[in-house]
Structure formats: structure tokens, C-alpha cells
Amino acid sequence: MTQKKFFKNIALIGLLSPVLLIAQTVWIKHPTPVLTRSATFPDWNGLAAGDAIVMKDNDTLKMWYSGSGWLSSTDDCSHIRIGYAWSLNGINWNEHPSNPVLDIGSDSTSFDYDGVETPYVIKDLVAPANQRYKLWYAGRHSRCQPINDHKFGYAFSPDGINWTKYSGNPVLVPGNSSDWYNTFLSSPSVLFEGGIYKMWFTAPDLVINGQPTDGKGNIGYATSPNGINWTVNPSPVLIAGDQSNWDSASIAEPSVLKIGATYYMFYSALDQWKAENFQVGYAWSSDGISWTKSAQNPVLKIGNKSQWDRYWASHPGVMFDSVDNKLKMWYTGRDTATIVSLAGYYWDIGYAESTYPVGINNIHKEDGIKIYPIPSNGILNIAVPFELRNGELSIYNLSGIVVKNIKTNENVEINLDVSALSAGVYFLELKKEGKQLHSKIIISH
Numbered sequence: 001m002t003q004k005k006f007f008k009n010i011a012l013i014g015l016l017s018p019v020l021l022i023a024q025t026v027w028i029k030h031p032t033p034v035l036t037r038s039a040t041f042p043d044w045n046g047l048a049a050g051d052a053i054v055m056k057d058n059d060t061l062k063m064w065y066s067g068s069g070w071l072s073s074t075d076d077c078s079h080i081r082i083g084y085a086w087s088l089n090g091i092n093w094n095e096h097p098s099n100p101v102l103d104i105g106s107d108s109t110s111f112d113y114d115g116v117e118t119p120y121v122i123k124d125l126v127a128p129a130n131q132r133y134k135l136w137y138a139g140r141h142s143r144c145q146p147i148n149d150h151k152f153g154y155a156f157s158p159d160g161i162n163w164t165k166y167s168g169n170p171v172l173v174p175g176n177s178s179d180w181y182n183t184f185l186s187s188p189s190v191l192f193e194g195g196i197y198k199m200w201f202t203a204p205d206l207v208i209n210g211q212p213t214d215g216k217g218n219i220g221y222a223t224s225p226n227g228i229n230w231t232v233n234p235s236p237v238l239i240a241g242d243q244s245n246w247d248s249a250s251i252a253e254p255s256v257l258k259i260g261a262t263y264y265m266f267y268s269a270l271d272q273w274k275a276e277n278f279q280v281g282y283a284w285s286s287d288g289i290s291w292t293k294s295a296q297n298p299v300l301k302i303g304n305k306s307q308w309d310r311y312w313a314s315h316p317g318v319m320f321d322s323v324d325n326k327l328k329m330w331y332t333g334r335d336t337a338t339i340v341s342l343a344g345y346y347w348d349i350g351y352a353e354s355t356y357p358v359g360i361n362n363i364h365k366e367d368g369i370k371i372y373p374i375p376s377n378g379i380l381n382i383a384v385p386f387e388l389r390n391g392e393l394s395i396y397n398l399s400g401i402v403v404k405n406i407k408t409n410e411n412v413e414i415n416l417d418v419s420a421l422s423a424g425v426y427f428l429e430l431k432k433e434g435k436q437l438h439s440k441i442i443i444s445h
Helices: 003-016
Strands: 027-029 048-057 060-069 079-087 093-095 115-123 133-140 151-157 186-193 196-205 216-224 250-259 262-270 279-285 291-293 312-321 326-334 347-354 364-366 369-372 379-383 392-396 402-407 413-417 424-432 435-443
Touching: 048 115, 048 326, 060 115, 060 347, 079 133, 115 186, 133 186, 196 250, 262 312, 279 312, 369 424, 369 435, 402 413
Parallel strands: 048 312, 048 347, 079 115, 186 250, 216 250, 250 312
Antiparallel strands: 027 347, 048 060, 060 079, 079 093, 115 133, 133 151, 186 196, 196 216, 250 262, 262 279, 279 291, 312 326, 326 347, 364 369, 369 379, 379 413, 392 402, 392 424, 424 435
16 A cells, blocks of 8 residues: 555544544542441441442342441451442442341351451352352451451352352362462452353462462462362462552452453552552453553552542452443542541442443544554554454554554454554554555554
């Protein structure tokens, strides 16, 4: 193609195509918490509310979440248990009058004798009626002790409110000292695909033995044929420490969803334990195992000094609302590291939503080509239309000179490394046997 013809085509695209979305991923927070602790002794959620997971069930939003409080007025320490609430708009929530809906174990030998927390719920329409809702959670045994010994339990329910714990709990426990998940497990996130349960979860490696995970919180992956018997991937799928000043100390609390052929993970991270300033980042993957972290992390930050979430913005629970065509996030917010009384602090559940359709990477679609992220500072993900697979992809600079050229293959999506290109505006062309599609792209460093 001549430069003259190329720029004529580009000019035509500029007249016909949608406006390019240039901004980075942006989440807009609701200004105040949407579900709060009671701040009353000895309520089950007097100390804190958090760890929300939300699903849209017909026209109703359903939330399961953790509450920290007491069993009775004579209880000598707090415990974490799981509650339920519902909403029509994601902001005004109705807490179930019988909360908590999942309680701690009554037997002192139970793995969850001290607490049940970080719930994750899916609805299985083909399961028996009494197992329509399925719940995985972290159970803690060491009563009133500063010990993290969480293991995963499983429960099922006909309605999401009345739960039966699996008699063979726990269903997943930490590995041995040589494994990277050697201490405790928390924050499961589960998808059911093709007859396989897929779980992403948090596990710190607190055994220092020369592994890259040593001393850090990391995210692992496991699969199961039935939601009960799990096989853990031998290595974590997301490791802390490679995005300096953001995730140096820990990554945790994954929330995974799949849109089209791509998995998206939202997760918490922090750069130092002495100031637990957890914030939210995201990564994407084609298989749920090999992940690419966003260069724009964190995408949901702690608030400023006057805001209720100035200490934590953590534990994201993200869903894609196909009706609103938006991503919606419920997260745990906190404003202080020190708690001296039940009054005067926040430890509650907040809400945020994406500002662009789909909203994960600023997906930019021109002339039938879907490309993200825009701007890109290293990798472009390009969804190739069927008719242009096994064709040719070229990138032109503003002078009409080809600066990158590759052959496309049968893959639905191409991950194209553009890190060697200078920052600026470029034009992308896909062509095969006389058919051509074009798009404008922006590279930033």
C-alpha cells in the first residue's frame, strides 16, 4: 500500500469510527460505604464488615460478606462469620435478619471453630435443588489467638441463606514446608467451566528456603472435578514483588471473572507490611494460569486523608453487569490502622464501577478490531476477526512507514509486544487476500 492510499484510508476511518478512548482504566467510587458494621457490642458485625462477593440473580444483587464481632455479651474475643444481604441497585443493601447465615463450628476440634470468612458463592443451575448455591470459605481454628491457620471449607444451600457444611471439610489445606502455600489459605475465587471447578486463592509463603515466593503473599490456582477434591498448581500463578512500590510485599484476595475468551483478575496488593495500604490491581490471562499484570496498577487506590477508605481499599469483589455493560466492584475500605473503641472509625464495604463499557483496559474497537489496553506501554492485545486470521498485521508510524510486521495465525487473540516502539500515535492494519481493517493505537512509556 502506498503512503498516500494508506493515509486516505486512515482519514476515512477517522470520520466513521467511534471516538478513541484515551484515558486509563478508571473506577468511580461511591462516596460513602454501602454496607457498614453495626459499631455495637456484642453484634456479630460490630467490629468490621468486608470480604464481599456479589452475584446478580435475576433482577436481584446478592451479597455474601464477612462480619467481625462477638458470639454473646460474655464472649472474650471477636470472631469472623458470614452474612447475607440483597439489593436492587448495589448501593442500598438489606441485611438478612438472621445473620450470620454461616456460623463457626461448634465442635472445638473443627477447623473453623474460631472463624469463617472470605466467602465465594456460585449458583449451579444443574445441581440438585438443595445444592443450587455453592460456597467456599476460609475457616480458622485457633480460638482468640493471633495465629493464621485458615483452611478451605465448602457448604451448599437451596437458597443462599440456609447452608449445610460439607461433612468432609476442610476440602483444601496448606502444603508442607517445601511448598509455596505452606502456612494458610484464604480468599477463594471460583469459576465453573466445562465441568471443571477452577479456584484462585491467597497463600503466603512464610518458610524462607530460597524460593521467589519467600516471605510474600501470593496467588495460587487449583482445579477440581466436583468442588471438593482439589489439585493445586505446583507454582503460584501470580507472585508479589515485580511491580515496585505497589506489590512488593504481598498480593492477595483475587476476584476472577471471564469475559469472552479472557480471564480478568482483580486483587489486593501492598508494598510494605509496616503500613498495610492495600490497594486494588488487575491482571489478564488467556488460560487462567499465565497472567499479565496491568502497568496501570493500582487501578483502585486508597482515598485521600479526608476519605473513609484512606488506609485500605482492598478485597475486591467484581462482577460484570451485562445489562449496564459495566464492571462493578464491592471492596473493603478502612481509614485507620489503630482501633481503640467501637466508635470513630470505618471498616466497611464500599462500591465502585467502571466508567467505560467493559471498562477493564479501555477496550478500543475500530472497524471491527478490538484492541486493549489503549494507551499501551508494552503489550497490545488484539482480537483478530475470523476472516483475517492467517493474514498479516502491520503497524505504521505517522510518516506511513511500517515499524512492525507479523503474520497472524489461527489464534483469536494476539499479544503483540510493542515495547520497543517510541511513545506516540500509530496506525494498525490487518489484511488478508484483499480485505483490510485499520485502527489507531497509542503507545505510552
